Amino acid sequence: MNTIQVPKADSSKKTSKLSKTMMILGIIVGLFILAGIGLSFLFSGEDSVEVKMNSILVVSFSETLNEYTLDAGPFSESTSASFLEVLHAVKNAKNDPLISGIYIKAAGTPLGFAKLEEIIEAIKDFKKSKKFIYAFIETGSKSDYLLASYADSIFMPKEGLAEIQAPGASVMFYKGILEKMGVSIHVEQFEEYKSAGETFSKDKFSQPAKEEIAVILNARAQRMYQLIATGRNIPIRTIQEAFDRGVYASDSLLSLHFIDGIAQESEVKEKIKRKIESINLKKSGSSDKIKNLSMISLTEYSEAKNAYKNPLKAPENQQLAIINGVGAIRSGKSGSSNPFDQGTMEIASSSMASDIRKAKEDINIKAIILRIDSPGGSVIASDELWNEIKSAKKVKPIYASMSDVAASGGYYIPMACDTIIAHPQTITGSIGVIAMIPYLSGTLNKLGITIDTLSTGASSQDMNVMMPMTERSQMKLKSQMYPIYQRFVQKVADSRKMTFDQARALAKGRVWLGNDAKNNKLVDTLGGLGLAISMAKKRIGISDSMDIIIKSYPEKKDFLEELFSTITKTKRNEEAQILSDQSSFMSFVHHIVTSNMLPLQIKQQLALFWNIMHVSSKEKVLLTMPYIPMF
The missing domain is CATH 3.90.226.10 (2-enoyl-CoA Hydratase; Chain A, domain 1)
Incomplete structure (x- = not known):
């Protein structure tokens, strides 16, 4: 009996046909989306808001x-x-x-x-x-x-x-849970107030950490009582007693x-x-x-188109740029985000450097305001932006305006500006560095895994995370960190026109409120974003009574460009695919954590935890501040 053999289909041809089919489907879906966009734009004008009388x-x-x-x-x-x-x-x-x-x-x-x-x-x-x-x-x-x-x-x-x-702080320390998993986090810090890593290596505040946070909490509590007393015309003592109860x-x-x-x-x-x-x-x-x-x-x-607008306007060829630096600092281009953050904002050095260059090269922009709201992050990224600002200020004036937080790397970057403006309630300073290395020998022991090594030289096993920390590794880590800390302090000294020893006395990782930072000559003047705009306008000869065009960076992305980019995007490399795989998981985590299931202060601390771990996976030495309650 003859056996009829059916030849196997060429898998590459199957894949090719499947790809073509998917591409055709993608184009069809894309056309429907574009049609929807066109209709939305066509009718969007009918929904414009109008301010009515009263x-x-x-x-x-x-x-x-x-x-x-x-x-x-x-x-x-x-x-x-x-x-x-x-x-x-x-x-x-x-x-x-x-x-x-x-x-x-x-x-x-x-x-x-x-x-x-x-x-x-x-x-x-x-x-x-x-x-x-x-x-x-x-x-x-x-x-x-x-x-x-x-x-x-x-x-x-x-x-x-x-x-x-009354204001207070409740800070989570992770040492216990890490020990249960057999993980030991080795933390080095310069200097005693640089306490961001202590939440991983201790089970409670160190004395310097407690001191610096208590100063800020007490100062903010008193300011809050003063503001309420003024607003309500109630004696401040009555306000304080009510809050205490x-x-x-x-x-x-x-x-x-x-x-x-x-x-x-x-x-x-x-x-x-x-x-x-x-x-x-x-x-x-x-x-x-x-x-x-x-x-x-x-x-x-x-x-609203009919809302009041100041009739006094500066010429269109005299504009300001506000370059916003919000979130943790990292190297690279913007795109990925912290799943625990209330939003997707970050300072990605390549993207922000590009924004600085755009503002520098725009002939209509006469002055730049760098608006910083960041707890710090990557040393490498911070230094990259510091150099970009130094280059830009040779062309046009640059003002730094500090928002709620501008500390550690968030202070490092503005140092390159002509003038630093901090709000009295800005948290700034934190001039120092930390390093955190997780050691997993305890975890491996719990799992019954043993380690044997082969070395070709004395340094082969330095900072090997599968083995306990050695004195040699500890000394080597400190030797890597101290020059970075020295350069940070020296930049402070040069920027603020003081000696190295004077700058170091204000450094040591300590955070300051804007008022104290001004008294210590770490910033030039006190005020908010409005003052920064007024100062920049004055610098370029525009009356403060005039409205001026302000270009904001990062610029809003063009939706159609983003759509076409998404439709035509192909897998470029293995790392891109890994990030894509991670993003779906992170979206799930983001959904859980940003819901009302967790209190805000826990979300904020998890955000800091994520930022530190994310950056430290690439860089041993970090510029980041400890957790301090937002209010």
Whole structure:
């Protein structure tokens, strides 16, 4: 009997056919997406926001307030306003005849102290217009109440709660859990205050770490009490005693005059209607009733075409650039993000260096503001950016504006600027270096794995993580770290015009608030982003009363370019595939951790943990600060 043999198909041809099929499907899907985009753009103009007469500007932060925003894409809702857009919105609303007042609504999202106080200054300036400000707190944090304390009237519902309690810190130490896994983290630090690595090697604060954090917490607590006392016209002693006890319920807050009334939000909105009607009656004699309140968000007001704009404008060929450096510092281009962060912002040195060069080469940009909000990270990346700034400032002036945090690598980079401006509540300094090396010999022992070695020289097993740390390895690590620390301190000395010994006395890894940094000559002047813009305008001969075009970096990405890039992207190398595989897992982790399952302070500490471990996997020596509560 003859056997009929069916020839096997060529697997390469199968793969080729499959690839062609997938490509055709991709093109078809892409065409549908492009058609959708076209329709979204076609009809998007019909949804443009318009500021109506008697509008109320809603100041509320349901998401983390970032220094800049990225394009959400044509199918996504508009992203939240950036910090600069918030400042401009409140400033413009002051002079806008269409805006009757501000409504502050607590959203439970803590703001960094420096940003928060600058927003309060904008609110105080708004009050000069004699327009009203009402606030409503259903539930809220300390930062929510601090902002609301500058309203004319604060209301809470009967069952409302506010976290009116004294500031403090609860820091997680990982030594115990690492020991259970047999992992030993060897930490070296220059010098005693450089405590970021101690959370991995200790089970509680060292004395220097406790000292530096306590100084910041106490200073911020006193500043918070002062601000609330001023906003509410209550003696500071009463404020402090209330915070010491911890007051939460609305009736207790009312009895202490912390709020002005108990009401549901619908009732507060009715009060606002009556307020507007009263104003209109006095101004124009109109007795018309307000049926529906026109509430406009910060984002909507920033985008509204008929919102108030300053008629005094600087020439279009005289512009400023704000280059935002937000998040942990690492080498390379932007793209990957920390799964524990509240957002996807990072300082990727190649990308930020490119932004600096763009601003330097743009003939219309006359001055640059480097806006830093970073706890530090990579030594190599920080030094790369330091050199890029030194090159740029030969062409045009560069100002550094420090946000909530500009420490360690976040201080290293601004040192290259002409002028450093820190907010009094900025956390800065942390001039020092750390190194962290995980040793896994304990883990291998637990698993019953033994190690045998072959060496061709005395250094073959130096810092071998599969074996216990040796004295030789420890000395070698210190010898690698100390020159980096010396160069950091010397850069401080050169930048701040002091001797090496004077700079070292202020270094040792210690963090400082902006006020102390100014007293110690680590920064040039105190102020926020608004002051930095004013100083830059003055430098290029533009009156502070004029609006100026500000180009913000990183620039928003063009969605169509990103789409085509995604459709046509192919696997370039094995590392890219590994990153792609990791990203799906990290997306899952991000979803879990950024949900409400974990308290914010735990998320923040996990973010720092991730940043340190991520950078230390590539570099032994780091420029990063310890965890300090945002508020």
